[in-house]
Amino acid sequence: MLSIKNLHVSIEDKPILNGLNLEIGTGEVHAIMGPNGSGKSTLSYVLSGREGYEVTEGQILYEGEDLLELETEERAHKGIFLAMQYPVELPGVNNMVFLKESLNAIRRARGEEELDSVKFMQLVKEKAKMVKLDEKLLKRSVNAGFSGGEKKRNEILQMALLEPKLALLDETDSGLDIDALRIVAEGVNALRSPERSVVLVTHYQRLLDYIQPDHVHVLSEGRIVRSGGKELAHELEEKGYSWLKEGAAA
């Protein structure tokens, strides 16, 4: 469903991704680990279509289509979703209204009927219960004054409502207490299906105790330097990242 070939990306003329290759099949869960500053968030942003990232070389195919030709909104309409590392606060924008508008925009794009307020309320309450998000947070402005964990749960609530085909979760587990981690993992596991793919950016193998990845990759200096199964995450937890560079040099 996603094929990234020789991707080079710069920000303000500074190369960040340097020949990244990654293939993600439909229904697969891929974990991306790697040192700080290696380009993990950059990859998530480039895939979701954030402005300011210049693709200088390479190709990204999403469901056979040239992803780089699609506007950010079109990508969302076609099922790409990003749960951000630092969810943005939107003071003055009611969370419930935001979620309803987002869902209905996606439904329109899919050729489905919009949900009216009653149906939406039923659905959002059901999903909020699933991710154990206090309903009071639905009545507040999006993420404004939310705790770190509440913001992450709100991202997972959005994901659960929008049911994306390709979910990109950028360090959704960081800053979560152990119960919240489990809830986030349940949200991701509930979304798992043969039609959906998930990319999890994480620093901690503990998330992978709850979400079993099909593949684990290490991103270093803007490219994937090692791929493997879940055991690779355990190895990284034990040994850190330097052995990969030593191994590469040997």
Ligand SMILES: Nc1ncnc2c1ncn2[C@@H]1O[C@H](COP(=O)(O)OP(=O)(O)OP(=O)(O)O)[C@@H](O)[C@H]1O
């Ligand atoms: N807007 C920007 N302007 C200049 N440099 C940037 C910008 N955004 C990111 N970078 C740089 O790009 C590199 C990769 O950043 P990125 O956030 O993708 O790394 P990461 O692997 O997600 O790191 P972390 O694990 O710390 O979250 C870093 O050196 C960062 O300073």
